[in-house]
Amino acid sequence: MIISRRSVFTLAGLGIATAGLSACAGTGGSASQQQEGSGTLQFWSNHPGSSRDLEQKLIDAWNEANPDTPAELIDGGADYEELGQKFNAALAGGDLPDVIVASDVTWFNFAFTEATTPLDDLWAENDIDTSTYVETLLEDYNFEGKHYGVPYSRSTPLMYWYTADLEKACLPTDRGPQTWQEFAEEWGPKLKEATGKPALVVADGSNYLDWYFQGAFWTFGGAYSDEWDLKFTDPKTVEAGKFLQKMVQDGLVSVVKDSANDFGIGNASGLLESTGSLGGLKESAQGDFITTYLPGPKPGTTTGGAGLAIPAGISDERKAVAVKFIDFMTNTENTITFTQETGYMPVRSDAADVPEQAKYMEENPNAETAIRQLEENTKPQDFARVFVNGGGQAIGGALDKIVAGQDVEEVFSALQDELQATIDRDIKPNL
Amino acid sequence: MAFDYQVPAVPAENGLSEPTQQAKEAEVPQRSGTAPAENRRSKIWGYLGLALATLIVALPLYFVLMTSFKTHGDIYSNPVSWIPSPFAPENYSYVWNTLNFDRYFLNSVIITVSLVIIEVSFGVLSAYAFAFIRFPGSSLLFFLVIGTLMVPNEITIISNYALVAQLGWRNTFTGIIVPLAGVAFGTFLMRNHFRSLPKEIFEAATMDGAGFFRTLFKVVLPMSWPTLMAFVLITAVTEWNQYLWPFLVSDTEKVAPLQIGLTQLQDVEGLTNWGPVMAGTILTTIPMIVLFLLLQKSMIKGLTAGAVKG
């Protein structure tokens, strides 16, 4: 009995002691120091595009060339969210990695909270040439004149069409609809009549409908936002929302969880999906298909995917190695290898001059669509989707409601209020 | 107070002496004549129930199993294909070759076995103490233990991660195992079970002069075999399937368990080929099914042994 009581006091003491030990945990206190590393560069990746083996191969090459500053590939999780979570844990608890993969919706939060470091000075100090990066892709990581990331696994939405269905509907097989009006008046009805299926399938709000359909809002003259200025109540944005709703109600567009596979089994004539699906669809689709730009007027769509970033809390020596490592992972030769094996876009503009890549593009016209579209038909995403925490998800949820038939004005005005509150609370005070 | 209850004292006599029972008694002779028929009928119902249960549980399982043998196109065929065509066992070799499967498997075994040993020892000892030793604050302490079941791990991970990182335990088995080793569920389960054992046995054992541990090992545990096996089984399954915590703490295949290795089979953008993912899932699940088959036997054996001694 006495023993038990004593043990109660002991453990109470222990509890207090450990609480003291971690007193600063949970408030980010430990991240402000400059952490020395173990001597090996830690690259946290979720291996976008099933690229684990490829990444390992590139790292092996790096280690051979730089035996003094070896790198190690760490599994950062199944998707960008998990990687962000692991990085957040490291921010709170210590043991930061040297390089992380940051997605289009996570990089800004890390930059904004100064969890990741601006790269411009590091580039200058280490003589790194950034002029050959595809400009639009690099500028995506620009915040207040500084770059917080480098493009790595970058994608853009494409339209996929079954050639046989297009022929059946007497539509051209060398281009997509040039405007959403053309789709609504000609392509959609013709395809639906000829095949009895929806003309186009797209993923739902839990699976990035907000990303795929972003460009469509622009073609109507609307937007999610103009910088920090939300545009959901703008009549043109509302008009685009109503357009989406009508397309679904008329049975021309179907919105499902797994759109790529829905198209793959032939449940629709067309598909609005990322370039990342190209490789998989080549194997699983029910026949030949073409890929086209998204409808204009230009720019009709945007880019997405992920880049590489460096944590702010590591020592300057580690940062110097990290910035060189990033340069290596995304150099012309390696971005070509990466592109050809995953379906993502090359991130260096001089990639096209390499004969090997030129030949590849010629043999794979569908891969070329994405690269040409990048130059002609894209612009950076709206702040409301990628810079506001939870913005993409909130917009996706709202688009789901519109698809389900709820009143567009009401849904959008509620969304506007919600995101405005977030901006006023989390962004404005820290700008 | 809390969580206390005794063996529900519902001796047969009590139940039968209820007034309502008398009304029914008139039927008894009548039914005695039809007893064999009724028995057969209930058997038939039993088998029907068995068949229904099998169907509802087995159909999706069958489907998962078949998916693991399908090629990508076949998985998405409509109408559904009930038998893989073509048959694609290469999903399994793909999993084996893509992942360092044996390494992840070994890590999973190390983590799970350590945790089962620690948790079962802790669980049985704490439960025994809570069940039989009266000490001040014991019910409060017990409530604290049960209270941990109410705390979702989503809110503990960040803080624990910080602690583990400060201790230098990241990417070590210690770091994965120690924070998971506290056992509330098993303490609760075993204590409840111990309480339901007949009091006389302990009195007899105490009179024989058996000590604390002797009573535990010679008297109490042999009578608790089925529950103990259930405890072992559920602990093993829970720890085998841990994801979030080992994911945060481990970096490489030096310590990461299978569940984390499996995520390499999925693709974030574009199409995941689900055949290998399902094959990986099946491979990961088999050890737990085998464990169940093994423990199920001792659950029954333990019961008969207990019955003889009790």
Added chain:
Amino acid sequence: MPNVVLLIVFTYRPLIDNIRLSFYNWNISSTRPATFVGLQNYIEWASNPVSWQIVWQTIIFTVVAVFGSMVIGLALALLLDRKLKGRNFVRSLIFAPYVISGAAIGVAFQFVFDPGYGLIQDLLGRVGMDSPDFYSSPGWALFMVTATYVWKNLGYTFVIYLAALQGLRKDLDEAAEIDRTPRARKFFRVTLPQLRPTTFFLSITVLLNSLQVFDIINVMTAGGPLGTSTTTLVFQVYQETFVNSRAGYGAAVATIMFLAVLVITVVQVRMQDKEN
């Protein structure tokens, strides 16, 4: 008792940390110090109608999950406690889903529920019916995750009930047998009361477990459709903390949830005490 020490260090210390955090506005990635905001997180939560929708969904999910898995689990345990041929096989079968990880089941069940290529649409199609939109209709989506959860966790209630049934004092059974008590009556008069400790144990553990369901929802619906139609409280905690980076607000939701669970459990225990 090293066990209690471990639990205090790795559960209560974080819990207290969490409660403290709930009074702050803190971006989880931020290196800037958190700002103290008092009860603001709680007020914001309570004044947002979506929170109450999530509470309601959590209640529906939990109640159905607890009753569903306990009633079916007990029925199956009773059935398989009898001497039927092939029972060992069926026992293993029922337990099998429980050993598969929730994430894997979530992935696998898209091949069961998907209205385009799933098993259910195939079966319904054979009798000329259309498949419900499991992923896009809020009601059906909640049904889907709940049914999946019950299916997976039957093995747990089943095994615990089976172990308990096998440990029951057979003499009581026999006494009832000799008296030729009707089966149903025997069940309610003899078996069920004897199982009461087990039922109580399960009602608490299943309740606590189902309140913490995460994997299945994350993989199957990510909390959607329509943004939040299958979001439960613990999923909201996860979303706010790790996806929206609002760790302070997430901590407030977690604290609310913890307090609610605490109250429910204490009530449950009190009711149990009263019955005895």
